[in-house]
Amino acid sequence: MSAVATKPATKVNDFALKLANVNGTGSASANSLLMEAMFRMGVPVSGKNLFPSNIQGLPTWYEIRVNHSGFVGRVQQYDLMVAMNAQTMERDIAEVKSGGYVLYDSTFPMDSGLIREDVTFLGVPLARLCNQQFDRARDRILMKNIAYAGALVALLGIDPKVVEVLLDQKFAKKLQLRQANLLALHLGMEYARDNFGEIPLPIRVERMPKGETILIDGNTAAALGCVYAGATVAAWYPITPSTSLMDAFTRFCERFRRDPETGRNNYLIIQAEDELAALGIVVGAAWNGARAFTATSGPGLSLMNEILGLAYYAEIPAVLIDVQRTGPSTGMPTRTQQSDILECAYASHGDTKHILLFPGNPFECFEFAARSFDLAERFQTPVMMLSDLDIGMNDWVVPKLTWNDAYIPDRGIVLDADMLERLQKFHRYSRLDAEFVAARTLPGVSPLGAYFARGSGHTEDGFYTESPDEYQRVVDRLLQKHSAAARHMPEPLIEEHPGAQIGLVTLGGCDLAVREAVYELALLGITTDFMRVRGFPFRRSVEAFLNAHERIFVIEQNRDAQLRRLLTLETNVSTPKLRSVLSYGGYPLSADTVVASVQEQMGA
Numbered sequence: 001m002s003a004v005a006t007k008p009a010t011k012v013n014d015f016a017l018k019l020a021n022v023n024g025t026g027s028a029s030a031n032s033l034l035m036e037a038m039f040r041m042g043v044p045v046s047g048k049n050l051f052p053s054n055i056q057g058l059p060t061w062y063e064i065r066v067n068h069s070g071f072v073g074r075v076q077q078y079d080l081m082v083a084m085n086a087q088t089m090e091r092d093i094a095e096v097k098s099g100g101y102v103l104y105d106s107t108f109p110m111d112s113g114l115i116r117e118d119v120t121f122l123g124v125p126l127a128r129l130c131n132q133q134f135d136r137a138r139d140r141i142l143m144k145n146i147a148y149a150g151a152l153v154a155l156l157g158i159d160p161k162v163v164e165v166l167l168d169q170k171f172a173k174k175l176q177l178r179q180a181n182l183l184a185l186h187l188g189m190e191y192a193r194d195n196f197g198e199i200p201l202p203i204r205v206e207r208m209p210k211g212e213t214i215l216i217d218g219n220t221a222a223a224l225g226c227v228y229a230g231a232t233v234a235a236w237y238p239i240t241p242s243t244s245l246m247d248a249f250t251r252f253c254e255r256f257r258r259d260p261e262t263g264r265n266n267y268l269i270i271q272a273e274d275e276l277a278a279l280g281i282v283v284g285a286a287w288n289g290a291r292a293f294t295a296t297s298g299p300g301l302s303l304m305n306e307i308l309g310l311a312y313y314a315e316i317p318a319v320l321i322d323v324q325r326t327g328p329s330t331g332m333p334t335r336t337q338q339s340d341i342l343e344c345a346y347a348s349h350g351d352t353k354h355i356l357l358f359p360g361n362p363f364e365c366f367e368f369a370a371r372s373f374d375l376a377e378r379f380q381t382p383v384m385m386l387s388d389l390d391i392g393m394n395d396w397v398v399p400k401l402t403w404n405d406a407y408i409p410d411r412g413i414v415l416d417a418d419m420l421e422r423l424q425k426f427h428r429y430s431r432l433d434a435e436f437v438a439a440r441t442l443p444g445v446s447p448l449g450a451y452f453a454r455g456s457g458h459t460e461d462g463f464y465t466e467s468p469d470e471y472q473r474v475v476d477r478l479l480q481k482h483s484a485a486a487r488h489m490p491e492p493l494i495e496e497h498p499g500a501q502i503g504l505v506t507l508g509g510c511d512l513a514v515r516e517a518v519y520e521l522a523l524l525g526i527t528t529d530f531m532r533v534r535g536f537p538f539r540r541s542v543e544a545f546l547n548a549h550e551r552i553f554v555i556e557q558n559r560d561a562q563l564r565r566l567l568t569l570e571t572n573v574s575t576p577k578l579r580s581v582l583s584y585g586g587y588p589l590s591a592d593t594v595v596a597s598v599q600e601q602m603g604a
Contacts, residue, residue: 013043013068015203017080017152020092021145024056027084030145031062032395034152037162038066039397042210046072046512047395048588053240053333059088066205071519072397073512074588079203080156082148090114101201103151105144122196124151129187134180143184150188157200159207160189212400218391219295221362221401222321223248225369226293227256230409231319233292235270235281240333241389242295242323249295275300279307279318286317287453289442291373291409293319298327298340301347308382309348310455312478315429315438317376317412320384321369323392326586335586336389338508341562344384345536351475353482356536357385357490360511363398364534365391368490374410379437379485388557390588391509413439420448428453428462429474435484436477482537489535492542497522500529503549504598506556507533507563510589514555517594526598528553533563538570546573553598555581557589 021027028049035047046065052058065072080101083092093102098118104110106123115121126147130140153160163185171178193199223245236246250269257267272278278294285292296304301322311318324340326332344356355375357368368385376383413433420426428451431439441449451462459470506514511532518530531545546552546567554564561580568575581597583589
């Protein structure tokens with residue numbers, strides 16, 4: 001069965017497709033193959049893997065956005081749908097734009113009630129083709145996905161040689177798998193070419209000049225940043241979506257942190273019994289002078305609060321990478337959110353306030369991961385980098401990662417034996433620099449630098465106290481130190497447009513969608529300025545931007561407007577002019593959501 005709609009206008013390098021499948025069928029490999037092939041053709045592209053937290057059986061989707069101008073954030077309607085899951089087919093077909101296409105497995109009849117007259121249906125007998133060529137049941141399931149990828153290669157004008165090179169690279173040591181994948185790929189390509197009149201479709205890709213870009217996920221980039229920063233100790237407890245970060249760090253360490261002559265490891269990675277123990281190991285290692293970190297997500301961060309308070313009060317550096325997911329409690333582990341902002345800013349009991357970094361893409365994950373260690377040691381305090389599942393686990397096209405080989409780690413004020421000899425007496429918390437940071441020592445350097453790193457009430461000299469005045473002097477200085485860190489935060493990214501009285505403020509992975517919303521709103525006659533916050537405590541330029549606009553829309557992915565609340569608490573902005581645009585269902589943000597909310601709140 002097929003239905004053919006009115007021929008749509010040609011759209012070159014400007015379309016979105018969605019691939020609907022069942023988790024556990026191996027579709028991820030086929031989907032990423034398509035996305036990477038487009039990337040290698042120089043086309044700006046993004047891929048979003050929307051998968052369930054169970055092992056197999058539930059619906060899974062992969063969304064690919066192609067846009068020659070670089071607007072590759074998530075959309076909510078699609079030019080082409082690959083409908084491979086009968087359970088979700090009605091919903092999937094409903095998401096196709098009028099004039100779009102649906103590719104489906106025509107081995108089985110489609111319910112006539114699902115046919116839309118304004119959509120072209122492209123039936124490919126994928127199961128029949130694979131059943132004829134492959135004997136094993138598992139091979140038939142897996143190769144069916146490669147077959148639909150082959151059909152899409154033909155339909156969308158993807159260079160088949162690029163795809164074949166990708167398969168050669170992936171299965172270089174597995175000749176039989178390579179041959180099976182090539183066979184399935186050509187089954188789909190040849191069927192599409194033989195049975196559909198217009199090849200490629202009006203929606204298609206064409207080569208573009210390829211810039212100095214790479215395809216990488218945020219967790220891999222962050223792990224590499226930790227290596228370059230000199231991290232040698234990592235402790236963790238497995239948790240989605242941060243586990244792949246530690247997996248990547250392990251691989252990098254095995255390659256770059258192993259002495260080639262002796263074979264000895266120059267690193268230590270420990271899987272602890274829980275997240276609290278993991279951070280305890282990190283704090284202990286950092287107190288001893290190692291650059292140490294952990295990676296976790298919201299539930300793990302909740303368990304770490306007690307040790308966070310100790311590190312903050314005892315002034316011990318530590319780096320935490322929080323790859324945020326949907327909460328509360330277990331929430332939806334494989335969905336994205338930005339719901340840990342306030343928890344991280346004020347983590348632990350009592351008066352605490354932490355340094356936070358907010359990367360917006362994998363390039364910044366690399367850059368900010370390295371920067372976190374310098375900040376942690378300079379200010380002798382925990383530093384948290386807040387990524388999220390969308391950034392951490394999806395592949396992004398970003399500029400090629402760069403590193404300054406002249407980099408010298410900022411270890412802060414650390415007294416060695418000679419310095420201690422010149423002092424009359426060392427007191428841990430009494431010798432301050434201009435940023436209210438006290439000099440520290442490392443264990444074993446000299447008996448003159450010994451001190452008790454206590455988490456209980458202590459004086460400026462490091463002695464036990466329950467005196468209100470002595471306690472207050474210490475915690476007041478910690479607040480001054482935190483405020484002083486503001487000028488070391490990355491500047492917010494700001495884009496201004498003449499005449500704009502409206503500001504759009506966001507953070508993290510919302511960047512692509514909000515930038516596209518700025519463009520779409522301008523087409524509607526609504527001129528806006530853009531700011532993406534990248535660190536806390538806020539730089540002065542953040543407050544200046546807020547005060548320079550009559551109305552501010554704060555766009556974030558959580559229910560409780562956490563960024564807006566933090567801006568209200570930590571700046572002097574007039575609270576009534578702050579409005580919220582919230583998207584917290586677990587999917588990456590779409591520009592459509594931003595545009596619709598801004599229009600509604602402006603009464604447009």
